[in-house]
Amino acid sequence: MTVDAIVVSFNTRVLLRASLASLRASRYPIHRVFVVDNASVDGSAQMVAAEFPDVMLVEMSENLGFAQANNAAFEHCEADALLLLNSDAELSPDTLGELMTSLTADDRIGVVGPVLLGDDGLVQYEGGRRDPTILGEFGNISHLNTRLPHSVFGRYLMNEWDHRSTRDVDVLSGACMLIRTSALRGRLFCADFFMYGEDIELCQRLRADGWRMRYVGTAQVAHRGGAASQKARAKMRVAGVVSMAQLLRRTRGPLYSVGYAAIVPIAWPLGSVIRKAWPK
Amino acid sequence: MSGRRGARRPRVLLIAAGNVTTGGGERHVADLMRRLPQAGFDVALVCPDGGDLAGLARGLGVAVFNVPLDIGFSPDTVRAMRAAIISAAPDVVHAHGSRAAAFARLGDPHAARRVVYTVHGIHVDQAGSTARRIGFTAIERLLRPRTARFVTVCEADAAKGVRLGLLTSARTTTIHNGIELPPPTAPTGRFRVELGVGAHVPLVLSVGRFHEQKDQETLLHAWRIVARSHPDALLAIIGSGDLASRLREVLVADGTAHSVRLVNPRAALAEAYVDANVFALSSRWEGLPYVLLEAMAYGLPVASTDVDGIPEAVVDGVSGLLVPPQDPVALGRALGQLLSDPAWRRRLGEAGRERVTGEFSLQQMVARITEVYRELASPRRTASATDSVPF
Numbered sequence: 001m002t003v004d005a006i007v008v009s010f011n012t013r014v015l016l017r018a019s020l021a022s023l024r025a026s027r028y029p030i031h032r033v034f035v036v037d038n039a040s041v042d043g044s045a046q047m048v049a050a051e052f053p054d055v056m057l058v059e060m061s062e063n064l065g066f067a068q069a070n071n072a073a074f075e076h077c078e079a080d081a082l083l084l085l086n087s088d089a090e091l092s093p094d095t096l097g098e099l100m101t102s103l104t105a106d107d108r109i110g111v112v113g114p115v116l117l118g119d120d121g122l123v124q125y126e127g128g129r130r131d132p133t134i135l136g137e138f139g140n141i142s143h144l145n146t147r148l149p150h151s152v153f154g155r156y157l158m159n160e161w162d163h164r165s166t167r168d169v170d171v172l173s174g175a176c177m178l179i180r181t182s183a184l185r186g187r188l189f190c191a192d193f194f195m196y197g198e199d200i201e202l203c204q205r206l207r208a209d210g211w212r213m214r215y216v217g218t219a220q221v222a223h224r225g226g227a228a229s230q231k232a233r234a235k236m237r238v239a240g241v242v243s244m245a246q247l248l249r250r251t252r253g254p255l256y257s258v259g260y261a262a263i264v265p266i267a268w269p270l271g272s273v274i275r276k277a278w279p280k
Numbered sequence: 281m282s283g284r285r286g287a288r289r290p291r292v293l294l295i296a297a298g299n300v301t302t303g304g305g306e307r308h309v310a311d312l313m314r315r316l317p318q319a320g321f322d323v324a325l326v327c328p329d330g331g332d333l334a335g336l337a338r339g340l341g342v343a344v345f346n347v348p349l350d351i352g353f354s355p356d357t358v359r360a361m362r363a364a365i366i367s368a369a370p371d372v373v374h375a376h377g378s379r380a381a382a383f384a385r386l387g388d389p390h391a392a393r394r395v396v397y398t399v400h401g402i403h404v405d406q407a408g409s410t411a412r413r414i415g416f417t418a419i420e421r422l423l424r425p426r427t428a429r430f431v432t433v434c435e436a437d438a439a440k441g442v443r444l445g446l447l448t449s450a451r452t453t454t455i456h457n458g459i460e461l462p463p464p465t466a467p468t469g470r471f472r473v474e475l476g477v478g479a480h481v482p483l484v485l486s487v488g489r490f491h492e493q494k495d496q497e498t499l500l501h502a503w504r505i506v507a508r509s510h511p512d513a514l515l516a517i518i519g520s521g522d523l524a525s526r527l528r529e530v531l532v533a534d535g536t537a538h539s540v541r542l543v544n545p546r547a548a549l550a551e552a553y554v555d556a557n558v559f560a561l562s563s564r565w566e567g568l569p570y571v572l573l574e575a576m577a578y579g580l581p582v583a584s585t586d587v588d589g590i591p592e593a594v595v596d597g598v599s600g601l602l603v604p605p606q607d608p609v610a611l612g613r614a615l616g617q618l619l620s621d622p623a624w625r626r627r628l629g630e631a632g633r634e635r636v637t638g639e640f641s642l643q644q645m646v647a648r649i650t651e652v653y654r655e656l657a658s659p660r661r662t663a664s665a666t667d668s669v670p671f
Contacts (some may be wrong), residue, residue: 102341150359160345160363162334167324167343217338 002031003178008069009087010038013047015224020052028097030083032056034073038063043156065194066174074188079181082188086175088224089116096239098219099178110183110211111203113172114162114219124255126224127156128169128215131251132156132200134260137244142266143274165217172213174199176203176221181213195236197243204251290657291322293370293515295361296378297349302489302545304570305376305400306333308433308457312379313342315646321653324368326361326412343368347385361387371657372396374649382419389425389555394656398431398455399447401567401588402440403493417426419653420446425633428656431649433457433568434589453652456592457568458645461637462550471555475516475541482513482619485556485580487549490521492564495585497530498525498608499562504534505612515540515560518552553578557625558618564605566590573640576600578634581625583614593640599632 005023009016016035023033036058037045049093058073081103083096094103097115102112116127130136139145139153149159161167177199185207189198190205203213241264249257296309309325310333316323317340325337337344345364348357360382365373373388374396375381381397388395392573406417424445430452431440440455441447469479477483484506488494496517503515517527517540524542531537546552549571553559559575561584568589575582576593582600584590594600601618603610618625 150356150363154363160360160365160367162329162338162344162346164324165334165338165344166341168613217341 001081001104003020003028003081003083003096003100004079005030005033005076005083005085006036006064006073006077007033007085007087007237008036008038008073009040009044009048009061010185011040011042011044012087013042013044016044016049016087017047018090019085019087020048020055023085025093026091026096028100030088030096031079031118032077034058034076036060036069036073038065038069048107061107067189067193067195068077068191070198071188071191074184077181082179082181084174084177084179085221086223089176090222090224091176092220092222093179095143095176095219095221096178099216102214102216102219103178103180106212106214108210108212109180109214110206110209111172111177111179112214112219113177114216114221116173116175116221116223119222124173124225125159127173128161128163129157129171129173130155130166131170131204131208132244132248134248134256134263137260138263138267141264143278146280147274147278161189163215163217167215167217167247168212169215170207170213171200171203172215174202175223183209185209191275192246193243194239195243196240197247200247201250286362289320289322290345290372291324291368291370292316292372292374292653293324293325293326293368293485294363295349295373295375295384297328297377297383299333299350301330301336302452303498304457304567305380305398306331307570308398309376310336311458311460312495312646312649313337313340316650319646319650321650324370326364326368327394327528345527347383349380357383358386362389365389370394370581370655374398374653378416378420382423383428385423388426390644391428393428395427396429396652396656397427397430398433399437399441399567400433401466401565402432402437402444402446404446405440406493406565409628410535412660417444417446424448427451429453429457431652434592436588436592437567440588446588453648454647455645455652456589456640457570457573458642459570459573459577459636459641460642462553462574465554465578466552468551471516471551474578475514475543477514482510482558483556484513484515484558484560484615484619485518485575486515486560487552488561488563489519489545490527491525492523494519494537495562495564495606496527498606498611499560500530500534500536500540501608502535502562502612502615505609506615506619507536507539509591509616511539513539513619516543516552516556517541518543518549520545522550523562549574550578551579551598556580557622558583558615560615561585561590562605562611562613563587563590568593573636574630577636577640579626579629581618581628581632582632583611583618585611593635594632595635596635597618598628599635600628 035054099112116124135157146154298306301307301310324343326345328350348359354493365388375384385391430447432454442449559580559582565589585605586602596602
């Protein structure tokens with residue numbers, strides 16, 4: 001199977017360089033690498049042009065979000081499989097090979113995702129999770145999921161399961177996923193999402209077509225995260241809530257979405273309190 | 281592209297309370313993990329984090345649920361077990377050993393119809409204080425109704441378990457442990473080099489952790505008798521444990537330190553088996569010990585105590601010699617007889633190998649266990665993707 005890779009970049013020049021270098025070092029060959037620059041102002045595009053001349057650079061005139069950026073590059077993709085990688089994530093040389101072995105092991109598997117390792121060396125449980133629910137989101141935002149990991153609040157991130165092992169999951173993370181191109185039927189992300197939620201929508205759509213989402217415990221990706229400023233982080237959390245409300249409206253109906261919107265103002269301040277008063 | 285979902289394979293969730301594969305129960309779990317996928321089952325594993333068992337599972341692409349079953353009882357552990365079982369949505373929950381089985385039956389909302397409990401030896405009548413014995417028996421009896429099937433590794437355990445009220449005879453099946461049969465192998469001499477002895481030295485091997493159960497003290501006392509008639513013979517005991525220093529004291533007191541070696545445990549025992557001439561086991565109680573089956577599979581004549589499941593594997597005078605437990609004189613005499621007669625040794629060894637090949641193969645064991653699974657598994661409809669194809 002041939003692979004094209006897409007990396008979306010927005011003002012993450014230094015991380016992007018490491019990310020592209022990791023793609024270059026992959027033992028499994030990559031057909032073409034696309035970088036979509038969402039109108040960065042830190043010289044990301046210039047860095048790519050100068051240091052990675054073999055990369056296909058797609059420059060957006062404005063930041064239309066993560067989903068639209070990926071879609072823009074997807075139009076040019078021809079390979080049998082598509083690797084999506086965040087600009088703050090790095091593959092190890094064997095990651096893509098491991099993912100590809102799993103993807104081709106069963107022709108019902110549509111998407112595979114790796115173990116995401118944070119800067120602290122810990123596994124990020126977001127890598128493989130269940131479909132979002134109001135209770136799960138409440139646990140997530142209020143931090144009850146980490147304080148009561150085996151309660152209903154911990155179900156969303158599948159706290160009960162060792163995320164270094166392999167199994168099917170509901171949702172894989174868009175931070176790094178390898179997708180069977182034929183499963184997409186010409187459509188990558190839903191353009192309604194600015195950032196967050198688009199990976200959930202993709203997984204749910206493909207699952208409805210009968211495809212399996214496989215989390216591969218033997219493939220690893222370093223996922224830095226935490227690169228954004230404090231102000232940007234607050235913005236990202238708002239974007240996350242908006243996306244989730246959108247997603248739940250589509251999949252569970254408007255009433256459910258309103259229910260979700262109603263718990264956020266409770267869960268958010270509760271989370272601040274819990275984080276301070278109830279150390280992990 | 282729709283309608284791709286094929287027929288679902290039955291799912292088995294294996295539960296082990298230990299995490300290193302040197303233990304018999306955990307080794308059994310490791311064998312099942314390797315073999316069940318070929319037999320048409322999807323497998324997932326619950327075990328404590330840290331040892332090589334979880335690592336093996338991850339390497340095999342098996343979903344792992346880390347539950348700290350190796351530390352004391354806590355409601356949180358039961359909750360974690362419950363979460364793991366619900367998440368894995370198995371058709372069969374197969375718990376190995378009393379600790380794993382207790383948590384499985386407390387945590388599984390459908391325990392009565394799908395928990396299989398393999399008893400790897402019943403030692404409650406042998407070890408521990410009276411209070412512990414009463415407590416253990418009470419727990420087992422309380423949880424007995426929440427068990428779909430009991431499996432014992434030997435007939436002796438089934439009888440003992442029913443007698444003590446731990447098992448229900450109607451729901452109990454005996455499935456002997458089975459091992460992968462090694463191809464006939466010539467001695468490599470590597471183990472002898474490690475011990476610093478040549479090919480002509482008669483070598484007696486024993487394997488087991490240094491624990492009152494394995495009773496190596498009796499073996500060492502027996503060796504004092506053997507050493508008188510066979511001063512050139514060497515006894516190598518592979519193992520480790522709390523009693524190591526005690527055993528060294530016995531060696532010094534018995535004056536046999538020069539003809540006995542205590543050797544550190546290793547993953548590959550094959551080299552030791554092929555270089556040895558006789559296998560000795562001095563256990564006071566057992567299930568059906570893997571090391572005994574392995575020694576027989578390598579064509580070694582065995583001298584063993586006549587306890588629990590051992591006589592089901594070793595036919596006295598045909599595939600080995602059986603002696604009463606804690607009887608150094610009898611064990612010493614048996615070892616001496618075996619060392620004196622190489623031709624007889626070979627005959628016993630060949631008979632032992634044949635017996636293991638015929639009745640204690642891994643293939644047979646897996647076939648019989650999957651029979652139990654198939655009786656319990658029935659197709660069910662499930663909704664979400666995590667529930668429909670979990671592993």
